[in-house]
Amino acid sequence: MDGGSSPAIRSTCPYCGVGCGVLLQPDGLGGLDVRGDPDHPANNGRLCSKGSALGETVGLMQRLLAPQVNGADTSWDSALDLVATRFSDTIARHGPDSVAFYVSGQLLNEDYYVANKLMKGFIGSANIDTNSRLCMASTVAGHKRAFGTDTVPGTYEDLDEADLIVLVGSNLAWCHPVLHQRALAARKARGTKLIVIDPRRTASCDGADLHLALEPGSDVALFNHLFTQIYEGGALDKAFLAHTNGFNDTLREAYGSRSQVTGLSDADITRFCRMWMGTERVVTIFSQGVNQSSSGTDKVNAILNCHLATGRIGKPGCGPFSVTGQPNAMGGREVGGLANMLACHMELNNPDHRSAVRTFWEAATIPEKPGLKAVDMFRAVGDGRIKALWVMHTNPAVSLPDSDRVRQAIADCPFTVVSDITAATDTARLADVLLPATAWAEKEGTVTNSDRTISRQRIALPAPGLTRPDWAQLAEVGRRMGWKRQFDYQTTSEIFREYAALSGIAGRFGLDFDISAFTDIDDPDYDALPPTHWPVTKNRTGGRFFADGQFFHRDGKAQMIPVTHRPPAAKTEPRFPFRLNTGRVRDQWHTMTRTGLSPRLSAHLAEPFLDIHPADATRLALSAADLVTVTSPVGRSILRVRITGDVQPGQVFAPMHWTGETAPSARIDALLADVTDPISGQPETKAGVVNVAKFEAAWYGFAVSRQPMRLTSEYWALATTNAGHRAELAGMTATADWETAAREMFNLSDATVSSITDTARGTARIAFEADGQLLAALFVSPTPVAVMRDYLATLPGGPAADVLIGRTPADVPDPGPMLCACFGVGVNTIVEAIETDGLVTVEAVGTALQAGTNCGSCRPEIAELLSSMTHREAAE
Numbered sequence: 001m002d003g004g005s006s007p008a009i010r011s012t013c014p015y016c017g018v019g020c021g022v023l024l025q026p027d028g029l030g031g032l033d034v035r036g037d038p039d040h041p042a043n044n045g046r047l048c049s050k051g052s053a054l055g056e057t058v059g060l061m062q063r064l065l066a067p068q069v070n071g072a073d074t075s076w077d078s079a080l081d082l083v084a085t086r087f088s089d090t091i092a093r094h095g096p097d098s099v100a101f102y103v104s105g106q107l108l109n110e111d112y113y114v115a116n117k118l119m120k121g122f123i124g125s126a127n128i129d130t131n132s133r134l135c136m137a138s139t140v141a142g143h144k145r146a147f148g149t150d151t152v153p154g155t156y157e158d159l160d161e162a163d164l165i166v167l168v169g170s171n172l173a174w175c176h177p178v179l180h181q182r183a184l185a186a187r188k189a190r191g192t193k194l195i196v197i198d199p200r201r202t203a204s205c206d207g208a209d210l211h212l213a214l215e216p217g218s219d220v221a222l223f224n225h226l227f228t229q230i231y232e233g234g235a236l237d238k239a240f241l242a243h244t245n246g247f248n249d250t251l252r253e254a255y256g257s258r259s260q261v262t263g264l265s266d267a268d269i270t271r272f273c274r275m276w277m278g279t280e281r282v283v284t285i286f287s288q289g290v291n292q293s294s295s296g297t298d299k300v301n302a303i304l305n306c307h308l309a310t311g312r313i314g315k316p317g318c319g320p321f322s323v324t325g326q327p328n329a330m331g332g333r334e335v336g337g338l339a340n341m342l343a344c345h346m347e348l349n350n351p352d353h354r355s356a357v358r359t360f361w362e363a364a365t366i367p368e369k370p371g372l373k374a375v376d377m378f379r380a381v382g383d384g385r386i387k388a389l390w391v392m393h394t395n396p397a398v399s400l401p402d403s404d405r406v407r408q409a410i411a412d413c414p415f416t417v418v419s420d421i422t423a424a425t426d427t428a429r430l431a432d433v434l435l436p437a438t439a440w441a442e443k444e445g446t447v448t449n450s451d452r453t454i455s456r457q458r459i460a461l462p463a464p465g466l467t468r469p470d471w472a473q474l475a476e477v478g479r480r481m482g483w484k485r486q487f488d489y490q491t492t493s494e495i496f497r498e499y500a501a502l503s504g505i506a507g508r509f510g511l512d513f514d515i516s517a518f519t520d521i522d523d524p525d526y527d528a529l530p531p532t533h534w535p536v537t538k539n540r541t542g543g544r545f546f547a548d549g550q551f552f553h554r555d556g557k558a559q560m561i562p563v564t565h566r567p568p569a570a571k572t573e574p575r576f577p578f579r580l581n582t583g584r585v586r587d588q589w590h591t592m593t594r595t596g597l598s599p600r601l602s603a604h605l606a607e608p609f610l611d612i613h614p615a616d617a618t619r620l621a622l623s624a625a626d627l628v629t630v631t632s633p634v635g636r637s638i639l640r641v642r643i644t645g646d647v648q649p650g651q652v653f654a655p656m657h658w659t660g661e662t663a664p665s666a667r668i669d670a671l672l673a674d675v676t677d678p679i680s681g682q683p684e685t686k687a688g689v690v691n692v693a694k695f696e697a698a699w700y701g702f703a704v705s706r707q708p709m710r711l712t713s714e715y716w717a718l719a720t721t722n723a724g725h726r727a728e729l730a731g732m733t734a735t736a737d738w739e740t741a742a743r744e745m746f747n748l749s750d751a752t753v754s755s756i757t758d759t760a761r762g763t764a765r766i767a768f769e770a771d772g773q774l775l776a777a778l779f780v781s782p783t784p785v786a787v788m789r790d791y792l793a794t795l796p797g798g799p800a801a802d803v804l805i806g807r808t809p810a811d812v813p814d815p816g817p818m819l820c821a822c823f824g825v826g827v828n829t830i831v832e833a834i835e836t837d838g839l840v841t842v843e844a845v846g847t848a849l850q851a852g853t854n855c856g857s858c859r860p861e862i863a864e865l866l867s868s869m870t871h872r873e874a875a876e
């Protein structure tokens with residue numbers, strides 16, 4: 001293929017729910033050039049750091065290229081026969097509820113549709129659930145209680161047209177960066193105000209007018225207070241109230257909440273209420289700080305109640321806005337990927353819906369009772385009720401709470417199938433059968449983003465090895481289990497047409513999700529499908545919902561829900577005095593199977609960490625870069641501390657991304673109990689309880705290597721670099737012979753070594769080379785190793801000289817930790833430029849160094865650096 005001249009292929013980013021359009025240009029060597037699509041309505045050409053680095057993640061290094069049974073490569077026929085036989089046998093012996101599918105909000109609509117049809121229509125169980133249970137379930141439940149359906153009322157244009165944007169439990173700057181940039185653009189264009197409600201100070205607080213660092217889990221109390229103020233302050237929309245039920249009960253309950261539990265000052269609460277009530281065009285964006293809570297559904301309804309009471313819903317520039325996490329979290333909700341839904345927003349517990357779907361699918365029966373939700377599903381795997389499990393496009397051994405137990409449950413399951421693009425995941429390592437999936441850019445279909453836009457993912461690269469798309473794997477198994485006609489799909493377009501036709505039935509039941517205008521879409525039109533907001537019917541395309549006061553409950557009205565504040569389920573106590581909050585970092589995606597391959601993305605935060613307040617650190621005698629042991633009622637981790645005022649005293653924060661592959665003692669879900677919201681079943685992964693104590697390591701190490709390393713110490717964390725790999729290490733027992741240990745670790749039995757060892761001090765610096773080229777180096781010390789890491793990480797593969805000094809040569813400045821992933825600009829370089837050139841704005845830094853001028857994801861951090869330096873100068 002000739003890269004430069006063929007037109008770019010339009011597709012959609014496989015990461016977050018913003019759903020940015022991308023232009024893909026294959027380089028003819030297996031690589032891809034990725035740019036933002038200026039014509040896609042979600043991003044108008046913008047991309048964040050993750051989207052910009054997509055080209056670095058399409059290599060075949062870690063790919064699973066052939067089916068495997070018990071670790072040995074095999075043919076598709078034998079693998080699929082085995083899967084079909086084992087599922088059929090298990091069902092025959094123990095009934096349909098003895099099997100389960102655990103799928104993902106990253107599947108395409110077409111994959112998801114086939115998975116749901118196979119389980120609910122033909123296997124005859126509703127035991128299909130998805131990682132969206134860990135993500136969007138509380139929002140789904142909240143929407144359904146309030147609106148009668150799971151409908152997102154607004155569109156992204158509302159962000160451009162709002163005068164106030166409130167982020168509740170959302171770190172938009174890092175998790176939906178392109179939407180955050182849209183909010184900042186609105187701020188510039190029309191002075192849109194920004195409020196952040198988050199116990200933690202995040203990058204999203206940069207440029208915010210108000211940050212409310214509320215007590216974890218107290219959102220219901222805050223929004224209940226707002227509700228009473230709306231009533232008292234005359235902000236009620238009385239005409240709109242006629243379209244709602246439940247106002248009086250909701251108000252009574254709202255008065256029962258004490259706003260003091262939020263821990264916020266009266267002045268801040270008053271300011272928040274005034275700004276919210278006084279601004280007609282207010283968008284309340286909410287995400288995992290709301291959903292991942294044992295009162296998640298109530299939090300959602302507390303927010304929706306305020307929008308309903310003011311009639312601020314479905315109109316330009318206003319409304320509640322749940323931003324979806326995964327690229328197709330929304331689509332999964334539409335196809336019925338959750339265990340308690342049917343398909344196309346139809347209900348499992350509605351006999352009319354069941355019968356219509358059964359007829360349409362030509363299925364024998366549709367289960368009447370909901371299937372097991374994610375946490376319960378893995379409990380059932382653990383206690384032997386589920387005997388055959390198929391995990392597709394998700395990594396539950398890492399991402400579910402109480403993950404050590406989940407890991408054990410999967411290991412003990414009599415038959416586990418895992419479909420993934422790599423065998424190097426914690427879950428894939430436990431599989432009996434591994435099925436190789438074609439990955440993003442090699443496969444095609446559709447995804448639905450946060451604002452109901454259906455976009456195409458398209459093929460730009462050939463499917464490598466024996467990989468097959470997820471939908472094709474499912475259809476093959478369906479046929480082999482005996483439903484040849486019903487799973488006779490050859491293309492994703494056939495599946496899409498069937499899905500569209502089924503949605504027409506939903507539409508006839510008066511439901512919102514109706515894309516029946518696509519029922520007869522031909523292949524060329526499906527191939528060319530532009531991004532389209534649903535609904536898509538003969539009479540209507542896209543638009544907002546609910547401004548007309550028409551809702552989906554039987555009487556056409558919305559329901560306000562009386563909600564009461566409940567604190568997080570786990571209580572802090574003397575043994576576990578800290579509240580553990582968890583979440584995401586800017587440049588990693590979930591369990592890092594893709595972003596972890598990119599040196600650029602791995603440079604931003606190369607190691608897992610625990611943020612802790614300076615006062616707590618002092619009390620525990622912790623210094624910067626110490627390691628700590630974090631213990632909870634269910635597990636234990638070892639993490640590097642970052643001492644920072646961004647978290648409140650008594651609270652700690654850790655990222656969710658690291659795994660058995662990248663930092664086995666830092667798997668954060670091992671610390672979280674599997675408590676769930678009683679309505680949505682969503683786990684409370686933002687509010688664990690833990691103890692923190694210094695990890696008394698006998699030695700600390702830092703290693704760089706061209707080739708993969710074998711790491712075995714009590715603590716290690718691995719990251720990809722341009723030159724190979726880097727690792728942080730620590731252990732409880734030091735050795736007298738670091739050279740032998742290093743040879744083993746780097747698998748370099750014969751390489752030439754140079755070393756500086758100080759046995760009395762317990763330090764060692766060891767480098768291996770061949771033909772003058774550096775292969776690997778290890779730095780050991782009894783205290784955290786102080787070397788210039790980002791510089792050393794560039795050296796393997798280059799000249800071996802001088803590496804043992806551990807720092808840049810005197811005439812070369814140390815760029816410091818990477819801040820701008822796109823242009824590779826380090827913190828020290830930026831600080832230096834700010835100081836010497838007197839730069840005062842993010843723009844000026846961009847002009848001087850390019851930093852922040854491509855994707856813009858690091859702009860909040862540059863602003864933070866500028867602000868901290870200005871404050872420092874002011875204080876001096």
Ligand SMILES: Nc1nc2c(c(=O)[nH]1)N[C@H]1C(S)=C(S)[C@@H](COP(=O)(O)OP(=O)(O)OC[C@H]3O[C@@H](n4cnc5c(=O)[nH]c(N)nc54)[C@H](O)[C@@H]3O)O[C@H]1N2
Binds near residue numbers: 586587588
């Ligand atoms: N870089 C990156 N981006 C991503 C992802 C990724 O892995 N990496 N994943 C995608 C996915 S699937 C998802 S679901 C989204 C998640 O996107 P977000 O929800 O924005 O991300 P999180 O970091 O999980 O959590 C958001 C915030 O909730 C706060 N929080 C914790 N407890 C409370 C509370 O009680 N109340 C309030 N108000 N806030 C609280 C946390 O401090 C945190 O800052 O991100 C998507 N985008």
Ligand SMILES: Nc1nc2c(c(=O)[nH]1)N[C@H]1C(S)=C(S)[C@@H](COP(=O)(O)OP(=O)(O)OC[C@H]3O[C@@H](n4cnc5c(=O)[nH]c(N)nc54)[C@H](O)[C@@H]3O)O[C@H]1N2
Binds near residue numbers: 132325439
């Ligand atoms: N403590 C804590 N835990 C959390 C969260 C949190 O905030 N805190 N957030 C939760 C949320 S919101 C989410 S969404 C989950 C996410 O958690 P997971 O879904 O478990 O994480 P991913 O790394 O996205 O897993 C996707 C898997 O699919 C594989 N894959 C990639 N492409 C393909 C493909 O085309 N086909 C197939 N079959 N496989 C593919 C990847 O290699 C990877 O193994 O984590 C949840 N867990």
Ligand code: SF4
Binds near residue numbers: 013015048051052179
């Ligand atoms: S904001 Fe970033 S990760 Fe999300 S869809 Fe856009 S480019 Fe992808």
Ligand SMILES: [Mo]
Binds near residue numbers: 134326
């Ligand atoms: Mo998510």
